[in-house]
Amino acid sequence: MGLNDPQWGNKNGGGPPDIEAVLRDINKKISALFGNKGGGTGNTGGGNNSNKFNASIGLIAVVVALIWIASGFYIVDASQRGVVLRFGSFVETTQPGPRWHMPFPIESVEVVNISQVRTVEIGYRDNVKNKILKESLMLTDDENIIDIQFAVQYFLKDPGEYLFNNRAPDENVRQAAETSIREIVGKNKMDFVLYEGREQVAAATTKLAQDILDRYKSGILLSKVTMQNAQPPEQVQAAFDDAVKAGQDRERQKNEGQAYANDVIPRAKGAAARLMQEAEGYRQRVIASAEGDASRFQQVLLEYEKAPVVTRERMYIDMMQQILTSTSKVMVDQKNGNNLLYLPLDKLIQSTAQGGLPLPETQAAGHIDQQAASSAPINESAALMPRAREELRGRNREARQ
Numbered sequence: 001m002g003l004n005d006p007q008w009g010n011k012n013g014g015g016p017p018d019i020e021a022v023l024r025d026i027n028k029k030i031s032a033l034f035g036n037k038g039g040g041t042g043n044t045g046g047g048n049n050s051n052k053f054n055a056s057i058g059l060i061a062v063v064v065a066l067i068w069i070a071s072g073f074y075i076v077d078a079s080q081r082g083v084v085l086r087f088g089s090f091v092e093t094t095q096p097g098p099r100w101h102m103p104f105p106i107e108s109v110e111v112v113n114i115s116q117v118r119t120v121e122i123g124y125r126d127n128v129k130n131k132i133l134k135e136s137l138m139l140t141d142d143e144n145i146i147d148i149q150f151a152v153q154y155f156l157k158d159p160g161e162y163l164f165n166n167r168a169p170d171e172n173v174r175q176a177a178e179t180s181i182r183e184i185v186g187k188n189k190m191d192f193v194l195y196e197g198r199e200q201v202a203a204a205t206t207k208l209a210q211d212i213l214d215r216y217k218s219g220i221l222l223s224k225v226t227m228q229n230a231q232p233p234e235q236v237q238a239a240f241d242d243a244v245k246a247g248q249d250r251e252r253q254k255n256e257g258q259a260y261a262n263d264v265i266p267r268a269k270g271a272a273a274r275l276m277q278e279a280e281g282y283r284q285r286v287i288a289s290a291e292g293d294a295s296r297f298q299q300v301l302l303e304y305e306k307a308p309v310v311t312r313e314r315m316y317i318d319m320m321q322q323i324l325t326s327t328s329k330v331m332v333d334q335k336n337g338n339n340l341l342y343l344p345l346d347k348l349i350q351s352t353a354q355g356g357l358p359l360p361e362t363q364a365a366g367h368i369d370q371q372a373a374s375s376a377p378i379n380e381s382a383a384l385m386p387r388a389r390e391e392l393r394g395r396n397r398e399a400r401q
Contacts, residue, residue: 068103069103071103071104072100072101072102072103072107073098073099073100074098074099074100074101074109074111075097075098075099076094076095076096076097076099076111077096078096079113079114079115079116080096080111080112080113080114080115081093081094081095081096081111081112081114081159082094082099082109082110082111082112083109083110083111083112083159083160083163084101084107084108084109085107085108085109085110086102086106086107087105087106087107090160090163090164091107093159093160094109110159110163112156112159112162112163113156114155114156114157114159115155116155116156117153117154117155117223118153118154118155118169118170119151119152119153120151120152120153120154120170120173120174120177121149121151121152122135122136122149122150122151122152122174122177122178122181123135123136123147123148123149123150123228123229124136124149124228124229128149128228128229131147131149133147135178136148136149137233138181138182138185138186139185139186140185140186140188140189140190140193141186141187141188141189142189142190144190144232145232145233146185146190146193146194146230146231146232146233147229147230147231147232147233147234148181148185148193148227148229148230149227149228149229149230150177150181150202150205150225150226150227150228151225151226151228152173152174152177152209152222152224152225152226153222153223153224153225153226154173154220154221154222154223155220155221155223156219156220156221157219157220157221158219159219160219161217161218161219162218162219162220163219165216165217165218165219166218166219166220169218169220172213172216172218172220173209173213173220173222176209176212176213176216177205177209177222177225179209179212180204180205180208180209180212181201181205181209181225183208184201184204184205184208185201188201190232193230194230194231194232198227198230201227202225202226202227203225205225206222206224206225209222209225210222300315
């Protein structure tokens with residue numbers, strides 16, 4: 001009885017089919033299909049059932065084949081690359097977009113994220129307090145031990161090399177970075193590594209570690225080496241702090257000395273420049289005065305050559321006026337007499353000023369000789385002044401003649 005017999009359920013009382021009968025029927029049909037094909041004479045109903053079964057098997061095979069072919073489709077994101085493997089061997093690297101490869105077990109695809117930044121920690125794990133001393137302790141060029149923790153960030157530049165040339169990519173990066181930084185630290189002094197040279201050490205470590213990874217064809221590109229912590233070992237931290245404080249005091253004193261020098265030197269240079277300018281001004285003034293005197297002498301000489309007597313008399317009068325205006329006492333030697341006439345000009349000027357007559361400040365006098373002032377009345381002295389001047393001028397004229 002076939003499974004598609006419409007009377008099958010009626011003959012069995014409308015109940016569920018017998019499992020054993022169904023299995024026997026399937027076995028018979030399979031045997032007829034593979035073992036007794038074309039042999040024997042069966043009834044017409046059995047031939048139709050066999051043809052229908054064969055059609056069902058073919059349809060199932062087509063569906064399975066379509067599903068198998070469709071399993072080869074895959075999509076690669078913009079940040080990923082697909083690595084196609086044929087029987088486990090590298091074939092090609094596919095770009096982003098919808099792709100297809102020969103289905104399993106012929107080919108397979110490994111999708112690798114090349115934009116993801118991966119981080120490897122050296123000298124610590126998860127936290128700088130969780131130190132790993134065998135990785136962090138290093139020896140410097142001046143034979144000092146320092147404790148360094150740093151992190152390395154990297155991403156992929158060649159997915160094929162990354163998958164086939166690395167058994168443990170993170171460990172490869174860790175060992176390459178540790179080797180590189182130990183070499184860089186071993187060539188530099190302790191102070192340089194701890195303070196002013198941290199960026200240079202990180203840059204040199206990145207370059208050297210990248211060269212090592214390229215030599216291994218790892219397909220890894222280092223992005224950045226970040227120094228998390230760099231300090232001396234805990235056992236010598238106190239002594240190192242004292243040394244650091246002493247160095248800071250030295251730098252402070254140097255800065256103070258430099259500030260003092262910056263204050264004193266410009267002022268000294270300014271004073272020197274001022275003295276130079278004053279000397280130059282004095283030189284120019286003396287030269288100009290000398291040139292003026294020489295020019296005035298030349299002019300006087302020309303006038304003297306024209307009228308010697310008048311010029312000489314005028315020069316004498318000017319000189320005497322200049323001398324007498326700057327003194328407070330005048331001694332007059334009378335002609336043909338042994339008496340010396342004293343004119344108390346300072347007393348006269350003082351008495352005139354007290355009388356209310358304004359006098360110029362240039363006629364101010366010095367101290368007064370009280371005994372000499374009391375020996376001659378003021379009115380008499382005032383009367384004798386014009387006559388004494390005339391007698392003095394006469395004597396000078398006679399002396400010159």
